[in-house]
Amino acid sequence: MxxxxxxxxxxxxxxxxxxxxxxxxxxxxxxxxxxxxxxxxxxxxxxxxxxxxxxxxxxxxxxxxxxxxxxxxxxxxxxxxxxxxxxxxxxxxxxxxxxxxxxxxxxxxxxxxxxxxxxxxxxxxxxxxxxxxxxxxxxxxYYTAIDTAVSSIDKVRDTADAFERIFLVEVMGRHAGFLGASAALAGAANYVILPELFTDPESVLNEIQQQVAIHRQRYGHESYIIVLTENLWPSGINALAEALETRTDGEVRPVILGHVQRGGSxxxxxxxxxxxxxxxxxxxxxxxxxxxxxxxxxxxxxxxxxxxxxxHKKTLGNTLTHCMLTMLNERHHWP
Amino acid sequence: MxxxxxxxxxxxxxxxxxxxxxxxxxxxxxxxxxxxxxxxxxxxxxxxxxxxxxxxxxxxxxxxxxxxxxxxxxxxxxxxxxxxxxxxxxxxxxxxxxxxxxxxxxxxxxxxxxxxxxxxxxxxxxxxxxxxxxxxxxxxxYYTAIDTAVSSIDKVRDTADAFERIFLVEVMGRHAGFLGASAALAGAANYVILPELFTDPESVLNEIQQQVAIHRQRYGHESYIIVLTENLWPSGINALAEALETRTDGEVRPVILGHVQRGGSxxxxxxxxxxxxxxxxxxxxxxxxxxxxxxxxxxxxxxxxxxxxxxHKKTLGNTLTHCMLTMLNERHHWP
Amino acid sequence: MxxxxxxxxxxxxxxxxxxxxxxxxxxxxxxxxxxxxxxxxxxxxxxxxxxxxxxxxxxxxxxxxxxxxxxxxxxxxxxxxxxxxxxxxxxxxxxxxxxxxxxxxxxxxxxxxxxxxxxxxxxxxxxxxxxxxxxxxxxxxYYTAIDTAVSSIDKVRDTADAFERIFLVEVMGRHAGFLGASAALAGAANYVILPELFTDPESVLNEIQQQVAIHRQRYGHESYIIVLTENLWPSGINALAEALETRTDGEVRPVILGHVQRGGSxxxxxxxxxxxxxxxxxxxxxxxxxxxxxxxxxxxxxxxxxxxxxxHKKTLGNTLTHCMLTMLNERHHWP
Amino acid sequence: MxxxxxxxxxxxxxxxxxxxxxxxxxxxxxxxxxxxxxxxxxxxxxxxxxxxxxxxxxxxxxxxxxxxxxxxxxxxxxxxxxxxxxxxxxxxxxxxxxxxxxxxxxxxxxxxxxxxxxxxxxxxxxxxxxxxxxxxxxxxxYYTAIDTAVSSIDKVRDTADAFERIFLVEVMGRHAGFLGASAALAGAANYVILPELFTDPESVLNEIQQQVAIHRQRYGHESYIIVLTENLWPSGINALAEALETRTDGEVRPVILGHVQRGGSxxxxxxxxxxxxxxxxxxxxxxxxxxxxxxxxxxxxxxxxxxxxxxHKKTLGNTLTHCMLTMLNERHHWP
CATH class of the missing domain: 3.40.50.450 (Rossmann fold)
Structure with a gap:
């Protein structure tokens, strides 16, 4: 050679x-x-x-x-x-x-x-x-970024559980939901807002409001964690947090993981x-x-x-999507 | 008994x-x-x-x-x-x-x-x-929160070094600089903005502008990391980042560690x-x-x-302050 | 339903x-x-x-x-x-x-x-x-066990580099080399002893002796890390360490990762x-x-x-085997 | 100057x-x-x-x-x-x-x-x-070595709990019990064998046998973790594990943390x-x-x-010793 x-x-x-x-x-x-x-x-x-x-x-x-x-x-x-x-x-x-x-x-x-x-x-x-x-x-x-996001969500859940609050965690992803979907699944989030599943802000707010109400009825005031992909919510994460506070009548804390996700061993x-x-x-x-x-x-x-x-546009794939709909967003049915 | x-x-x-x-x-x-x-x-x-x-x-x-x-x-x-x-x-x-x-x-x-x-x-x-x-x-x-902040700063430094950018990292602390000082020292930050050292925004901006110029002259366009205590900068971290972009003619990325610091093993x-x-x-x-x-x-x-x-008001203490002034903010003299 | x-x-x-x-x-x-x-x-x-x-x-x-x-x-x-x-x-x-x-x-x-x-x-x-x-x-x-092993190997490399020693790290795997191969690759080991590659003790000792000599000639007395699957070396890891000390005329430290690999988040x-x-x-x-x-x-x-x-017996697969032979055991040729 | x-x-x-x-x-x-x-x-x-x-x-x-x-x-x-x-x-x-x-x-x-x-x-x-x-x-x-040991003990406890076994974890320390005491306390061990507390093998075996019996009676067959300082048990950790298997009529797994404790960030x-x-x-x-x-x-x-x-010989100190005797070895009295 x-x-x-x-x-x-x-x-x-x-x-x-x-x-x-x-x-x-x-x-x-x-x-x-x-x-x-x-x-x-x-x-x-x-x-x-x-x-x-x-x-x-x-x-x-x-x-x-x-x-x-x-x-x-x-x-x-x-x-x-x-x-x-x-x-x-x-x-x-x-x-x-x-x-x-x-x-x-x-x-x-x-x-x-x-x-x-x-x-x-x-x-x-x-x-x-x-x-x-x-x-x-x-x-x-990609694998490391998921782990970084998940380890942050694990920490947020500690304090969310202690205080029984809603937390809103923004992860990277540019215009794709891979990081958001994986972090939400592995972080045991309750809801995920992704480009691939996004309809319109009003529908998402309505759905979350309903799900939180069901969640509280079923579990009491336990923590509720929402994962959000960056560049997605029109008015930004802080506006979303405020809208959710009004809708759910509780404290909603935004957490932006940011550039921490790019680094690490x-x-x-x-x-x-x-x-x-x-x-x-x-x-x-x-x-x-x-x-x-x-x-x-x-x-x-x-x-x-x-x-x-x-x-070509890469899609989330059926397995991940099925899994997500079963575990998150309280939509317990096969699409 | x-x-x-x-x-x-x-x-x-x-x-x-x-x-x-x-x-x-x-x-x-x-x-x-x-x-x-x-x-x-x-x-x-x-x-x-x-x-x-x-x-x-x-x-x-x-x-x-x-x-x-x-x-x-x-x-x-x-x-x-x-x-x-x-x-x-x-x-x-x-x-x-x-x-x-x-x-x-x-x-x-x-x-x-x-x-x-x-x-x-x-x-x-x-x-x-x-x-x-x-x-x-x-x-x-307190010890865990320092470690969480420092591990995030370590990750930010990876990407800061790769891109040779300025990063601005906001840590908690309510109205005290303990977490900021410790995280900055252990995270090998270049500059720290604490309630205990704070004078006025204009002076801080001037000092950082000077230090960054010296830093670039000495090291080339290497990364530069600034740690900031929450509740301190009057117009918020995003405004500070923008002001620094103008002053240093380079990209400045803000990172808010937030509630992640409260959790974790x-x-x-x-x-x-x-x-x-x-x-x-x-x-x-x-x-x-x-x-x-x-x-x-x-x-x-x-x-x-x-x-x-x-x-009584708890102070940072002489040892920590000496150490900080030697290692950070490029003020190489004993106070 | x-x-x-x-x-x-x-x-x-x-x-x-x-x-x-x-x-x-x-x-x-x-x-x-x-x-x-x-x-x-x-x-x-x-x-x-x-x-x-x-x-x-x-x-x-x-x-x-x-x-x-x-x-x-x-x-x-x-x-x-x-x-x-x-x-x-x-x-x-x-x-x-x-x-x-x-x-x-x-x-x-x-x-x-x-x-x-x-x-x-x-x-x-x-x-x-x-x-x-x-x-x-x-x-x-499996993924977590690899990470646990690799994080231990990363630590061993710190001290191996500082002391320029040979380290021998035993990982689990029962009778399969998956964990050993993955940990060796991701841990940047220099040599790996797996059931799938094992011939006889004498040949392995000879090969390591040669490789260490080449390694020292090329890099000076830098660290050298060998990953070993459990249940494989006939007389056990301590005997292997002693045999290698004789062969390489240097300190060889055995590390048995053991049950730590089964736990963890x-x-x-x-x-x-x-x-x-x-x-x-x-x-x-x-x-x-x-x-x-x-x-x-x-x-x-x-x-x-x-x-x-x-x-059926699960095999390591071609991709992993190619990769391993290129990166480890100093056998730089395609099989 | x-x-x-x-x-x-x-x-x-x-x-x-x-x-x-x-x-x-x-x-x-x-x-x-x-x-x-x-x-x-x-x-x-x-x-x-x-x-x-x-x-x-x-x-x-x-x-x-x-x-x-x-x-x-x-x-x-x-x-x-x-x-x-x-x-x-x-x-x-x-x-x-x-x-x-x-x-x-x-x-x-x-x-x-x-x-x-x-x-x-x-x-x-x-x-x-x-x-x-x-x-x-x-x-x-010292602080890092404690954390490394404790993170290993946390992992061992996962598997110890799942299997309800006794685990014996050997930490470094040369001839001092600082690392052992701190790791046992922070790792929530049940018993610790340190140079500073060591009497003779027979007494230690008797005490552990009694404590394990009490522990099982109180908690059922839950996990039991013993931390041991290196260089202390006359016939080595494997012999101790075997002796304890006989005494407690259960599986006892030895784990030697070894050189991993010297490395790490x-x-x-x-x-x-x-x-x-x-x-x-x-x-x-x-x-x-x-x-x-x-x-x-x-x-x-x-x-x-x-x-x-x-x-001078450095001692463990009263606070640590009090704390240890209260939390470990089931000796609930002030010395």
């Missing part, structure tokens, strides 16, 4: 497990005799020739660290043709054969844009806490996913693949054309 | 370790042959005769649980004379010899108020995450403090003490008149 | 997530109008008529708790015909329509044995930290798996299924005949 | 918080204009001139990391006069004014030995998970202690102090002659 010159960058919102993925790529490259370099600050490093050589010593003891040692950034100018051409020139100057991009769908669009100007291989690996990339079961960072499932994808990306490069995302779906490693990852 | 009839309640904001404290009281009572009952929902249970008998079987496997099995609540009407008298009657009806109140300074005021109408012994144990009670080194729940130091105070409260009751808070100060168990706990 | 009378028990080694599963079954039953009872101490409760009625109030706030509220036990006499008959009689006396057994393969054999004497529906749900049940991707408790993935399976088990009962394990495989819910779960 | 040239090393068993302490020393030095270097591998680096310059950039983002970036080691030859002289020469050659040693009592003996040959200032900071240094309330790493209290001591060590150097340990006792910063730290 010919040894190759491979580059890697992390782009977009950072996600726990990006370091584990970088480490796997470096170890796999080193074992197979490939050269591996890393660009800093996402596509910015590609444009500014900001890079460094990586080896297994430099990635020792990073598997457990959040963030990314290559730093990340958004790069608004990258969609321009001049940027694509400049990046291609820079890659050619360094004699790079293949570039691995770890990031979300914006990063993948950048990768496809680059492919128009550059003849090398481009491989995407899904890295975002939102899990909103079509074609894969899970994205690197990756949980094992994210480390294993990140390591698997890093190893498989190097393998795909050795096999000459180009323009694909390497991911896992239905328990197998898959390769998906980068364009497909954003052309 | 005569066996006594002892009651316990938790009042005010819940704090991790309250269950550990209840457990210690129950085990100590049972071992010494005292009877022990618990009132539910703080002083409300005392007024409404809402109580249950406790024994060591009922407190098995609760030491690690956040919240309080006795529930807590605020009780606005308790300061009235009628409430004090009603509570006294209810306690006498149950032939209670001594009442242990676990809570903050509002709860202690309630205990003193009760003492005007009731001849039994009243013992307070400091339980609040804010550590704002005069006469003790630490309150039950208590860390060892809170469990040990809570257990020690529970055991000592029973001992003080056996010795006939009344109207006191049992606490630890300078490493010893102390008894402090309940009134003193709110008449 | 006719409402049913359903019973549940947990059997064999306990696993984190069993409580989450019980909770899901109870909530799903209550929502659909079924009656649900729980037997205590596994099959023992079935023989001794030791049971209690469950409802959603009794399973509030247990999703995050390790162990099982129904207790577990092994029941050696259950394989006898008399036990099977007695259990059948007891179930009929209680007019139970369906029994859900949460446990490992020993528990499933018990379920099949019961089926010979009882006409009701028997449903198995895979619950064991070992993940050694054929026909499913993961068993309830379940991670989100175990809670979600447990909740999904609990909900689906009730659904399968409604559909009249019998003698099956309900599980997830390749991302879907599946039903597998109980006998099949132990008649 | 004259600026100084200061060196730091970590020695003996590593402890969580050593990095936080190094960081504080570096930041405090930099702020005050001192030069700061670090020797690697404890006293070995001093003998082998293995050192590097430190600055605040190099200690960014290490406060939360276990282990020590300066590595640690034992150095058996350091007690020889030739070593003391060589170290003194090396320090003089580098024009070092003051050396800070973070470690346990062996490390402090080395510091005093060095003082015989070297005219510079020597300052010790207590760093060991065992807390067995006279003159201070707590040593750096330091809890807040260790970070604050480590930071405080690092800052105060620099202050003591500025004040010309020599031959002392800087520590905290009774809530204040204290300076103790290094020799005193091992000439």
């Amino acid at each position: 010919t040894s190759k010159r491979i580059a890697v960058l992390t782009s977009g919102g950072d996600a726990p497990g990006m370091n584990a993925c970088i480490r796997a790529i470096v170890v796999a490259c080193e074992g197979a005799g490939h050269t591996i370099i890393g660009f800093e600050h996402g596509y910015n490093g590609l444009l500014e020739q900001n890079w460094r050589k990586l080896d297994s010593k430099k990635v020792h003891n990073i598997i457990q660290r959040g963030g990314t040692i290559l730093r990340s950034a958004r790069c608004k100018t990258f969609k321009q043709d001049a940027s694509g051409q400049l990046a291609a020139n820079n890659l050619d100057e360094l004699a790079i054969d293949a570039l691995i991009v770890i990031g979300g769908d914006g990063s993948f669009r950048g990768a496809v844009h680059l492919g128009k100007f550059w003849g090398g291989q481009v491989i995407g690996l899904p890295g975002t806490i939102d899990n909103d990339i079509y074609g894969c079961d899970a994205t690197i960072g 990756p949980v094992s499932q994210d480390r294993i996913l990140a390591t698997t994808l890093g190893v498989q990306a190097v393998r795909s490069i050795e096999q000459g693949k180009n323009g694909i995302m390497v991911a896992t779906a239905q328990g197998d490693v898959v390769e998906v054309a980068l364009e497909e990852t954003w052309q | 005569t066996s006594k009839r002892i009651a316990v309640l938790t009042s005010g904001g819940d704090a991790p370790g309250m269950n550990a404290c209840i457990r210690a009281i129950v085990v100590a009572c049972e071992g010494a042959g005292h009877t022990i009952i618990g009132f539910e929902h703080g002083y409300n249970g005392l007024l409404e005769q809402n109580w249950r008998k406790l024994d060591s079987k009922k407190v098995h496997n609760i030491i690690q649980r956040g919240g309080t099995i006795l529930r807590s609540a605020r009780c606005k009407t308790f300061k009235q004379d009628a409430s004090g008298q009603l509570a006294a009657n209810n306690l006498d009806e149950l032939a209670i010899d001594a009442l242990i109140v676990i809570g903050g300074d509002g709860s202690f005021r309630g205990a003193v108020h009760l003492g005007k109408f009731w001849g039994g012994q009243v013992i307070g144990l400091p339980g609040t995450i804010d550590n704002d009670i005069y006469g003790c080194d630490a309150t039950i729940g 208590p860390v060892s130091q809170d469990r040990i403090l809570a257990t020690t105070l529970g055991v000592q409260a029973v001992r003080s009751i056996e010795q006939g003490k009344n109207g006191i808070m049992v606490a630890t100060a300078q490493g010893d168990v102390v008894e402090v008149a309940l009134e003193e706990t709110w008449q | 006719t409402s049913k009378r359903i019973a549940v028990l947990t059997s064999g080694g306990d696993a984190p997530g069993m409580n989450a599963c019980i909770r899901a079954i109870v909530v799903a039953c209550e929502g659909a109008g079924h009656t649900i009872i729980g037997f205590e101490h596994g099959y023992n409760g079935l023989l001794e008529q030791n049971w209690r009625k469950l409802d959603s109030k009794k399973v509030h706030n247990i999703i995050q708790r390790g162990g099982t509220i129904l207790r577990s036990a092994r029941c050696k006499t259950f394989k006898q015909d008399a036990s099977g008959q007695l259990a059948a009689n007891n179930l009929d006396e209680l007019a139970i329509d369906a029994l859900i057994v949460i446990g490992g393969d020993g528990s499933f054999r018990g379920a099949v044995h019961l089926g010979k004497f009882w006409g009701g529906q028997v449903i198995g749900l895979p619950g064991t930290i070992d993940n050694d049940i054929y026909g499913c991707d993961a068993t309830i408790g 379940p991670v989100s993935q175990d809670r979600i798996l447990a909740t999904t399976l609990g909900v689906q088990a009730v659904r399968s009962i409604e559909q009249g299924k019998n003698g099956i394990m309900v599980a997830t495989a390749q991302g879907d819910v599946v039903e597998v005949a109980l006998e099949e779960t132990w008649q | 004259t600026s100084k040239r200061i060196a730091v090393l970590t020695s003996g068993g590593d402890a969580p918080g050593m990095n936080a302490c190094i960081r504080a020393i570096v930041v405090a030095c930099e702020g005050a204009g001192h030069t700061i270097i670090g020797f690697e591998h404890g006293y070995n680096g001093l003998l082998e001139q293995n050192w590097r310059k430190l600055d605040s950039k190099k200690v960014h983002n290490i406060i939360q990391r276990g282990g020590t970036i300066l590595r640690s080691a034992r150095c058996k030859t350091f007690k020889q006069d030739a070593s003391g002289q060589l170290a003194a020469n090396n320090l003089d050659e580098l024009a070092i004014d003051a050396l800070i040693v973070i470690g346990g009592d062996g490390s402090f003996r080395g510091a005093v030995h060095l003082g015989k040959f070297w005219g510079g200032q020597v300052i010790g900071l207590p760093g060991t998970i065992d807390n067995d240094i006279y003159g201070c309330d707590a040593t750096i790493g 330091p809890v807040s209290q260790d970070r604050i202690l480590a930071t405080t001591l690092g800052v105060q060590a620099v202050r003591s150097i500025e004040q010309g102090k020599n031959g002392i340990m800087v520590a905290t006792a009774q809530g204040d910063v204290v300076e103790v002659a290094l020799e005193e730290t091992w000439q």
